[in-house]
Amino acid sequence: MSYRFTLEPYKTMKTIHICPNCEKRTFTRYIDTESNNEYLHSNVGKCSRQIKCNYHYTPKQYFQDTNFKIEYKFKPVQIVKQPPPKQPSFINPSLVDKSLENNDNNFIHFLETKLFGKEITKELIKEYKIGTSNVWKGSTIFWQIDTNSKVKTGKIMLYNKDTGKRIKKPYNHINWVHKTEKINDFNLEQCYFGLHLINKYKDLPIAIVESEKTAIISSVYLPEFVWLACGSINNLTKEKTKVLKGRNVVLFPDLRGYQLWKNKIPQLSKLANYRISELLERKATEYEKKQGYDLADYLINLNIDYKNAIFS
Numbered sequence: 001m002s003y004r005f006t007l008e009p010y011k012t013m014k015t016i017h018i019c020p021n022c023e024k025r026t027f028t029r030y031i032d033t034e035s036n037n038e039y040l041h042s043n044v045g046k047c048s049r050q051i052k053c054n055y056h057y058t059p060k061q062y063f064q065d066t067n068f069k070i071e072y073k074f075k076p077v078q079i080v081k082q083p084p085p086k087q088p089s090f091i092n093p094s095l096v097d098k099s100l101e102n103n104d105n106n107f108i109h110f111l112e113t114k115l116f117g118k119e120i121t122k123e124l125i126k127e128y129k130i131g132t133s134n135v136w137k138g139s140t141i142f143w144q145i146d147t148n149s150k151v152k153t154g155k156i157m158l159y160n161k162d163t164g165k166r167i168k169k170p171y172n173h174i175n176w177v178h179k180t181e182k183i184n185d186f187n188l189e190q191c192y193f194g195l196h197l198i199n200k201y202k203d204l205p206i207a208i209v210e211s212e213k214t215a216i217i218s219s220v221y222l223p224e225f226v227w228l229a230c231g232s233i234n235n236l237t238k239e240k241t242k243v244l245k246g247r248n249v250v251l252f253p254d255l256r257g258y259q260l261w262k263n264k265i266p267q268l269s270k271l272a273n274y275r276i277s278e279l280l281e282r283k284a285t286e287y288e289k290k291q292g293y294d295l296a297d298y299l300i301n302l303n304i305d306y307k308n309a310i311f312s
């Protein structure tokens, strides 16, 4: 059986060429036996330095590659066609406005009656755009709005209106606006809760906590920071912290998250400066550690001088 394209048989040194890969004279080219033994492209051939070079560009590969209309100067690389990157989807901002009209909201009730009273709570609703959802009666929407005022999504949760604790029984009450609105082909790209505030307070350092509730409550006790929530312990990532460029950032992990967040700092975007608060680590009792207390639990329940305690 003979092939149409074969390596040129050795005749004289004229049939040995310069290898396009290792540039030694050790290269045999392919010829077309049906077309007067014409050479194929000068890169199509085989290097005899099998261990040190091992270049072998076959006619089959060459014809496949040229269908893509790509000319190889050197060793061919495999072409992997990437699908175009998907653009992130956004929520219609009118849904945010609509969610602010109704205040039958357990979390807001808790803030108002147990913690801060009417005036401060009103300010908090305005600042963080604390929305109300009717997915469950009294449920809260924490909108994720980026620095360009684009609405990425809203996290819907239900709280007990007297204790301010999340309702997780008989099932965990958590949902998302992009799901409840049934938006087709929604390409979710989350951002930190409170992100829309960072440019409003350009000179303030940024504080990051895990939960939206903690961010909101801490902003009253410690207004010298802009408070953001990353939403879950694993959302502290390089990608999501890029937007904090040039800022001083203090991480306030929950008691269960201290070591994890501390270990993550080297992997975060180098564009910002990070510190981590050891406040809870140092102050917490064994019981509180087991409960996984967060900063809000402390600020609400204990009467200590936080402003001095945080970094001392």
Ligand SMILES: [Zn+2]
Pocket: 019, 020, 021, 022, 023, 024, 026, 047, 048, 049, 053, 054, 055
């Ligand atoms: Zn070679």
